[in-house]
Amino acid sequence: MKLFDYAKADSAETAAREGAVADTKFIAGGTNLLDLMKLQVETPARLVDISRLPLNDIEEVDGGGVRIGALVPNSDLAASPIIRERYEVLSRALLAGASGQLRNKASTGGNLLQRTRCYYFYETASRCNKRVPGSGCDAQQGFNRILAILGTSEHCIATHPSDMAVAMRALDATIVTLGSDGEKRRIAIGDFYRLPGDTPDVEHVLRPGELITHIELPAAPAGKQTYRKVRDRASYAFALVSVAGIVAVDGGKIASARLAFGGLGPMPWRDTAVENALVGQAPSDALFTQAADLLLRDARGFGSNDFKIPLARRTLIATLRELTA
């Protein structure tokens, strides 16, 4: 690990101000950042410790939604009575991720910003455009079993590994931030992440020093909620493919559908064309197959991850069957 300066933030405002100094990183739970610092994938010169900021409440807000502090640990969020009651998909996604110990430490904000698990990103002897812009991408000709089939570019085919973010994408979360100039911003999760394009090192729209203070969820949508995760082990493994689904059926027809996907793309993936194709139709395997065709219309495998295309199809169909049964 490279040496760094360490400062504990005493308020969100000072954190955002100090976070804007060049080469500074916030540390919350540390479960992703320290992992990467040990390998010198991340080499910040300064750490601003935000872990003791008073951002750990889960509160109801006007309009029936909830506001989640950025430092709420993943375990507490999953176990929160409001989340269990109204946002089952989020509890389920959180519980499907990592381990009991890690969830106790991992924060809501840090979970959104965790970095890819691409092996070549982790292995500093490899070429990786995300780690060293312009160096190349060893994953495309290499072991890419866990990598993306949607939203890739010739420069990077990494996936975003979070389960929680997939549920939040289906729930239309808003990310609330505080900038180093004191400005507050509200960013829809659909606008928060960036496709790799020719800058795979730029993963989101946050500015230097911009601190996530809260995540807001609008009132829970109507319908059944589920999170289905397919992985190499029954527990303690990242998703190969996952689906966060919320579907309401009324009078034998699908009244509304929200579907977000993990393991497929560089960000929690959502495709309104798929949802629109379902709404107003009677549930059937033929319809679900059509939805899967739409989802995967631009899918591209890179060899060892080709299997994700049929796997995503089957996982989506199984999820839709479950939600419309």
Add this chain to the structure above:
Amino acid sequence: MQFTINGQPYQAEADIRTSLLDLLREHLSLTGSKKGCDHGQCGACTVLVNGRRINACLTLAVMHQDDDIVTIEGLGSPNKLHPLQAAFVKHDGFQCGYCTPGQICSAVGMLDEVEKGWPSHVSATLNDPDFTDEEIRERMSGNICRCSAYPNIVDAIREVADAREPVRAEAAE
């Protein structure tokens, strides 16, 4: 830096990069907590911080100066074993023993989570899930045992859980 570990005050001069695990093992000679992977992937380093189980390898010591830290050394002693330690001995919940301190600290934290009514990935319902053996396996999945003593680890934890909460265990039958 100053710490409270197993109820005792400790002082150490350590590099800012020192993980909580390295602080315990290398600076304070509390070598019960083990280093398996140093990357959050095995659970050998599990300790209790303010009563919650965490991986000591993925956190900085400097971030825990105001916390109440409990390691395997603080749970019981050779003459007065913690019920989980006694149950691991009785049920042969180990072979080489390397993962055991982490397993036991993790189980202590896990049983508290169960008492608080927290659900898990395998819970059929998110409210008041039954505490089945499948629940034990899922909730302990962050602790890898290379010797694969898993069946006996589950038996040991089951025994302690049943003694604590006979009603809940019966419901799980």
